[in-house]
Amino acid sequence: MNPELERAASLAAQYLETLDSGKVSQELDADTIRASLQKDLTEEGLPPLQVIEELARDARGGLLNTASGRFFGWVIGGATPVSIAADWLTSTWDQNAATYACSPTTAIIEEIVAGWLKDLLGLPQHASSAFVTGCQMAHVTALAAARHQVLADQGWLVEEQGMAGSPPIRVLVAEHHETLLRALRYLGIGTNAVTRIAEQPDGGIDVAALEKELKKTPDMPTIVSLAAGDLNRGIFDPIDSVCDIAHAHNAWVHIDGAFGLWAAASERLRHLTRGIEKADSWATDAHKWLNVPYDNGIAFVAHPDAHRIAMSIPAPYKVEVKNVRDQFDWSPEWSRRARAIPLYAALRALGRRGVAGIVERCCELTRELVSQLETLPGVEVLSAPIINQALVRFLDPDGDHDARTDEIIQRVNQGGEAWFGATRWHDMRVMRISLSNHRTTSEDIDRVVEAFQAALRA
């Protein structure tokens, strides 16, 4: 066997084995990491096995161990061993997933995985799909189709005529992720097109306020973007009623379900996504809650014609094969990684119950963590988990709760037993909890709570 491949496999397995006992935080600062990785670029190169050994050694201290079951920052899933193994095969086969002719297996795997996902997530089977780097590019892909449609309805073919002089588009949102705004920038729609609609007191777009806004300018090309699980609290907009109202006003409904869409895979949680099948496009990630390695996002579009017009690419050297799908007609890239392969393996290994199991277990453990933290002195729960996200802050006897919150997070993170992120929410410094990793166990939760006890006592 090739020695580099063999050694890399054993180093990777060793890394995973140390996750439970090791520190979650990175151990070294930027200067030290730079010093250990910065080498002279040699004329003649080095023996490959030596390079692999040194890479594993020199990179280690600067790795934030997000794969650990005690990592709760941003929304970062782990990766199941089967999906890592399939990812290795993906790199080894090194297929260009641009077209069927380039890699028939890859094109067919995308077809199959898209069908499984639509079934699992409750989306219409006729929806088209694109396998992209992440939810950011899923937004770009889906909203390119939306842009096409809402402008074509006004007689404007944006793919030929561009955005200069086009009828203005408005985008109506409540809670939204920054990647949505960046997608609007990429597409030339611009962030000024966004109108923020009020939320209900307990979260979720205010449907009456949305309807009022839609009625104000009934003929304006409109996209309504909804959250299926927002980043801070995991709030779901009322998708069912919004779709009915928005469609009555000819608006396109886009769903950001980066992680929350996976709630639809669980019988217990599916009610949160009620009406999801009525939307016009959906953006989600597999590298979050499905626990496959980065880079793995998916866009679905209920209007394949709009999707195809927005993305398709004419090429004189295209090999026409009947009855198959050329991926570059649906995705924003030309040459691309065969990223559906790890997804295929992950879904086969987990099955429906396995996917639901990860989602449900993460939600249960988030509740367990928050309810234990709540019993500690000076802990205020600002948003109890709806799914796997929650917001907590730490109260300071002298009233500087923002500083106290930062201080406690820093102590826990520096201790290395767990890792949490901070954010601003409703003008408060808060700790955001996101639990999206298949590795997390009840024992991890107990260890984390002990780390907070110690940090609060210190």
Ligand SMILES: Cc1ncc(COP(=O)(O)O)c(C=O)c1O
């Ligand atoms: C709700 C939501 N949408 C979109 C994104 C962006 O996803 P990605 O980083 O995969 O592009 C995130 C990332 O956390 C998210 O939480």
